[in-house]
Amino acid sequence: MTRRSVLAGGAATALAGTGLLAGCGTGVAPPPGRSDRRPGERVTLNFWSWVPGIAASVDLWNKRNPDVQVHLDTIIPGGSGGYAKLHAAVHTGGAPDLAQIEYHILPAFMLDGGLLDLTGYGIGKYEHLFVPWQWRQGVFDERVRTVPQASGPMAMFYRADLFAKWGIEVPKTWPQYRDAAAKVRKADPNAYIMAFPPANSAYQTGLAWQAGAHWFTARGQSWRIDMTDPGSTRMCDYWDELLHEKLILAEQDMQSGWFAQLQRGQIVSWVGPQWGDALLMGNAAGTAGKWRVALMPQWDSSHPAAANWGGSSTAVMANSQYPEEAMRFAVWLNTNLDSVNLLIKGGYGWPALDNAYHRTILDRPNKFFGGQRYNEIFAAADKQIDDSWMWLPTTASTLDHLNASIAGAVNSGGRLVDALRTAQRQTVDDLRAKGLKASGPGKER
Amino acid sequence: MATTKRRRLSPGIWFLAPFCLFFLLFFVLPIGYALYQSLFRTERTGLYGELGTHQVFAGFGNYAKVFAEGAFVQSVLRVLGYAVVQVPVMIVLATVLALLLDAASARGVRFFRSAFFLPYGVPGVIASILWGFLYTPGISPLVSIGGHLGLTPDFLGPNTVLWSIANIVTWQFAGYNMLVIIAQLKAVPGDLMEASRIDGANAWQAIWHIKLPLIRPAIVLATVFTIIGSLQLFTEPLVLQPLTANVTSTYTPNIAAYADAFSNNNYNYAAAEAVLLALIAAILSFGFLRLVGGRRRG
CATH class of the missing domain: 3.40.190.10 (Periplasmic binding protein-like II)
Structure with missing residues (x-):
């Protein structure tokens, strides 16, 4: 004292x-x-x-x-x-x-x-x-x-029972995931393969991380912000397509409505973090035994990458x-x-x-996941995370900007990559407002 | 002379002192501090300011930035649009409820008065959570009843969520405003009402010519409260935020200032926003008072 x-x-x-x-x-x-x-x-x-x-x-x-x-x-x-x-x-x-x-x-x-x-x-x-x-x-x-x-290495939680019933193979790549999404829509008009959260930008950040993006890097004493690199752009275009074709549901995750849909088998997979296991077990107890975990779908199977959330x-x-x-x-x-x-x-x-x-006790079979030693998957995912990712002194505002711009794009049918570009510009402004040096992907402004 | 004056003054000062002290400490001082903070900005060297951090005088730079970035201005316009609808709805509803309960033919007055007032006893956060459940597809009975009727109500959509918030606020505060108006209605002299009856005025005429003019101060008060409340909209949108993508971190002026101060940790910028919001609220409230006051004099 x-x-x-x-x-x-x-x-x-x-x-x-x-x-x-x-x-x-x-x-x-x-x-x-x-x-x-x-x-x-x-x-x-x-x-x-x-x-x-x-x-x-x-x-x-x-x-x-x-x-x-x-x-x-x-x-x-x-x-x-x-x-x-x-x-x-x-x-x-x-x-x-x-x-x-x-x-x-x-x-x-x-x-x-x-x-x-x-x-x-x-x-x-x-x-x-x-x-x-x-x-x-x-x-x-x-x-x-x-x-x-x-940390929160990401993998794919999925309903093995429904995938089997509907004849869907566990997708290993993002294009396969898209096909699986279409099959889910066909099998049950009330079901979606996943909910894409328009205002949970930690999620999209993880997806960009997996796609090889390096949004925030340091150049000497100055920050360089590049959120529209080829990897992020490809990731955005992919989700644009799934959203436009209504193969996935645009809805906030980890809230009561989403949990209700998990319970009812109306959302049948979640590319989520390892700590999501407790959320599923706690909020969808009725679906115990029906879930399994697989590695995240890949962009390039020869260079497997995971994400962190x-x-x-x-x-x-x-x-x-x-x-x-x-x-x-x-x-x-x-x-x-x-x-x-x-x-x-x-x-x-x-x-x-x-x-x-x-x-540790991570190495144990789990009844909720049908006896799978599911953490094995996360252990593998953890090894595939690009370890050079950096965060900014203004990350919290960047995530806020992304929440707003991505939600805007989803509501208006705009392009996600444009939402990222908006957030990129705002992030440069945020850093400068803090009295720091920052620039976008182009030349120094 | 001097001694008697001092003797007469001193008890009054002691009665005033506690108020003045707390008013200074918790009202004037924080506002002054916010004003002061809003005039500065930080300059840093290094990626994390580790090579030097200085507070420099920015003049009205933070205010200029608030206007330049636009998100705050948009949030102000949003709550103004909200107020244009919400204030009349709230005041008309509160007045109608009050007049109904005051009507000679009213039955179960005590029950209904408590029932209407009850939502005010529910804390704002709880009320918002409660309504949040009623708005969320998949768990809301309202949405599923709508679904059975062939409707697809989307309470949390980009164009609807503001009105869902208005609904929560109306539910919460209409009863409170009603009570303010009822208190004034109780003060309407009985002989005045009796005289009007003797002169042959019916209930409508009594309301229009006697009750409404006499409860005007209460209505004005409730209106000012509602205007200020609209500008300060905070709890309800903040609680609904996790449920919908359409409540952003700059949704209302208060949420924007909160996010800038506590999530983005930019106190100077947030102070500028807070000062601007206070100014706007003051202009609108005093503007409204002047408007109705002026008419009375006229």
């Missing part, structure tokens, strides 16, 4: 605005490699998270580490307001020691100066424990800024008074097998722990 009062003074003088405070965020961090904890002193770390079931892991840590207690504050999910709370806390110096931050939001907290540089605390010795691409999601300018927790980390915040202890907890939380198994039970996603599939 003394940390709070010390910081309160600093924060009050710096209350002038975001920019000044961003500088301050890094200023309050103690010199690397040092912690304020005296040997034998009992300390409490504050941890903000919303991950279901994470309390069990925290309890386990607390039982095993009486001197370094972790106080878990369950906050609302980041996108629903949790990040707003955390940003505000960073600005006023009241951030917790540790916080749940998704990969695509990490750069926004870089901008705030909210993330502690863990490099000086010896985080390097833990690198080999993690999935390499997930590790790199938390590395900025060669400094390690977070401890990776989980979502991913999260345990970040040590810059103003933590006990950074070493906080880092030790974050590493333990995400690599200790007991903890990881508890987190898997809660449905936290695909572990950032390397080779987790064979070492």
